[in-house]
Amino acid sequence: MSKQKSFKFREQVIEQLELPKDFVLKDALVTITGRRELLIENYKGILIYEDSFIKIQAKNCRIVITGTHLTIDYYTNEEMKITGFFQQIQYE
Amino acid sequence: MFFISFLKYLRGYLVVYLSGYAPERFLNMCGKRDILIWNLKAVEDGYQFCMSVDAYKSLRPILRKTKTKAKIIKKVGLPFYLFRYRKRKVFVAGMLLFFCLLIRVSGFVWNIEIIGNSYLSEDTIIRFLEEEDADFGTPISKINCAKLEEKLRSTYPEVIWASVKIYGTKMTIELQESLLSEEFYQSDSDEISDIIAAKDGVITDMITRHGTPLVSVGSEIKKGDILVSGELVLYSDYGEILDYLYESADADIIAQVQYEYSDKISKKYQDKEYLEEEKMNYVLQIGDILIHNPFWKAPENLYDSSVENMQLCFGQNYYFPIYLKKIRYYPYKLVEKEYTEEEIKQIAEKHYRKYLQNLEEKGIQIIQKNVMIKKVGYSYLVTGSIMARESIVAYQPTVTQNTDQTEGNIENESD
Numbered sequence: 289m290s291k292q293k294s295f296k297f298r299e300q301v302i303e304q305l306e307l308p309k310d311f312v313l314k315d316a317l318v319t320i321t322g323r324r325e326l327l328i329e330n331y332k333g334i335l336i337y338e339d340s341f342i343k344i345q346a347k348n349c350r351i352v353i354t355g356t357h358l359t360i361d362y363y364t365n366e367e368m369k370i371t372g373f374f375q376q377i378q379y380e
Numbered sequence: 381m382f383f384i385s386f387l388k389y390l391r392g393y394l395v396v397y398l399s400g401y402a403p404e405r406f407l408n409m410c411g412k413r414d415i416l417i418w419n420l421k422a423v424e425d426g427y428q429f430c431m432s433v434d435a436y437k438s439l440r441p442i443l444r445k446t447k448t449k450a451k452i453i454k455k456v457g458l459p460f461y462l463f464r465y466r467k468r469k470v471f472v473a474g475m476l477l478f479f480c481l482l483i484r485v486s487g488f489v490w491n492i493e494i495i496g497n498s499y500l501s502e503d504t505i506i507r508f509l510e511e512e513d514a515d516f517g518t519p520i521s522k523i524n525c526a527k528l529e530e531k532l533r534s535t536y537p538e539v540i541w542a543s544v545k546i547y548g549t550k551m552t553i554e555l556q557e558s559l560l561s562e563e564f565y566q567s568d569s570d571e572i573s574d575i576i577a578a579k580d581g582v583i584t585d586m587i588t589r590h591g592t593p594l595v596s597v598g599s600e601i602k603k604g605d606i607l608v609s610g611e612l613v614l615y616s617d618y619g620e621i622l623d624y625l626y627e628s629a630d631a632d633i634i635a636q637v638q639y640e641y642s643d644k645i646s647k648k649y650q651d652k653e654y655l656e657e658e659k660m661n662y663v664l665q666i667g668d669i670l671i672h673n674p675f676w677k678a679p680e681n682l683y684d685s686s687v688e689n690m691q692l693c694f695g696q697n698y699y700f701p702i703y704l705k706k707i708r709y710y711p712y713k714l715v716e717k718e719y720t721e722e723e724i725k726q727i728a729e730k731h732y733r734k735y736l737q738n739l740e741e742k743g744i745q746i747i748q749k750n751v752m753i754k755k756v757g758y759s760y761l762v763t764g765s766i767m768a769r770e771s772i773v774a775y776q777p778t779v780t781q782n783t784d785q786t787e788g789n790i791e792n793e794s795d
Binding site for chain 2: 333334335336337338339358359360361362363364365
């Protein structure tokens with residue numbers, strides 16, 4: 289079974305069993321409030337952090353945030369809160 | 381949010397600057413090891429963030445692995461603040477003493493407010509409080525508000541409602557006074573009473589509602605005479621006394637009364653001539669202790685003075701026994717002067733008018749007045765008589781007769 293197929297199969301099983309996707313598939317959860325506050329859960333680590341650019345590694349993607357005055361209010365093993373003025377949020 | 385930052389302040393935290401080879405890796409490792417980092421900012425050549433003291437102590441292996449350097453920029457929080465001022469013991473002791481005294485002193489009443497009194501003066505009520513041991517400086521724990529209210533109502537019959545409240549160090553007494561006169565209360569009491577004359581005079585009007593009238597319109601009366609008796613005698617058909625009934629007398633009695641007026645005005649008098657200079661002094665009062673200004677000199681002349689008291693208070697209800705007295709002195713010279721005849725007339729007229737006004741305020745109707753001014757040596761004598769009409773009702777308990785005895789009398793008589 290190829291990787292693509294196994295992923296689809298798992299997704300179907302989860303849908304049938306009504307399990308929370310973010311928990312089982314370890315997808316990143318991004319909550320954005322306006323364009324000044326952002327909360328990421330289920331992330332793996334920080335790749336690059338600058339004043340105007342943050343790149344975060346999630347399990348199966350990377351999230352790139354560009355803006356100005358970006359600060360990390362706090363971060364723990366599970367979640368991270370970023371404030372500042374966002375211009376772009378991008379998935380790689 | 382405020383609470384969390386307060387907790388952080390209480391425990392103390394560090395502002396750290398991080399620079400070196402792989403700072404991002406350092407941040408990730410901190411996350412993995414559950415080391416909390418907040419307010420992370422990217423600054424020139426590195427990062428700046430906040431972390432707790434314990435976390436900072438466990439950074440060493442991470443720093444070595446990531447080849448970074450951490451530097452403390454600022455120490456924030458109560459532990460550092462206390463450490464910095466650890467040698468100021470007297471200051472701390474003073475603060476503690478201040479708070480102890482504040483707590484001790486706020487257990488007493490330091491301000492009394494009386495609301496709603498018009499007939500009873502403020503002084504009367506404060507004197508009453510003194511008697512009840514609930515005046516200024518009494519421990520609040522010793523004051524029983526409900527009991528005070530009851531006592532206030534029973535001591536002063538004109539108080540129909542009273543409320544005593546203590547908030548902070550301030551006692552508020554609210555009163556509701558009855559609008560009815562004192563007579564009403566006297567006649568309202570359970571005791572059976574006669575109506576007697578309060579003054580000498582001649583009765584002009586009389587309406588009896590209860591009791592046996594003993595006088596009529598036109599009778600001349602002396603002070604203390606019984607006008608209406610509370611005793612009602614029942615006679616039989618043969619004119620014998622059967623029984624005595626008792627009921628409080630109630631009547632409106634108006635009589636013509638004569639007032640004697642006399643006033644003496646001396647021709648010579650002393651007048652105060654105020655000097656221009658007015659002096660001011662401040663005195664601090666703490667409890668019963670007065671602290672005077674040591675450089676203050678009282679004026680050499682005679683003086684009038686007025687005192688303005690200001691009391692220390694926090695908010696609306698926390699008063700403390702600390703007063704600042706602002707005393708103003710108005711020095712004057714005494715000058716001997718003489719009135720002219722015209723002035724004396726004016727003064728005499730003024731006094732006389734005031735006297736009449738006082739009478740009228742008491743509800744006395746003036747019918748006739750007759751006044752003369754006579755010169756006696758160095759002074760003037762004003763004499764006269766005023767005819768007036770007024771109520772002369774006063775009350776006195778009725779002397780009750782024993783009915784058994786009267787029955788015995790009847791038997792004797794029949795014999």
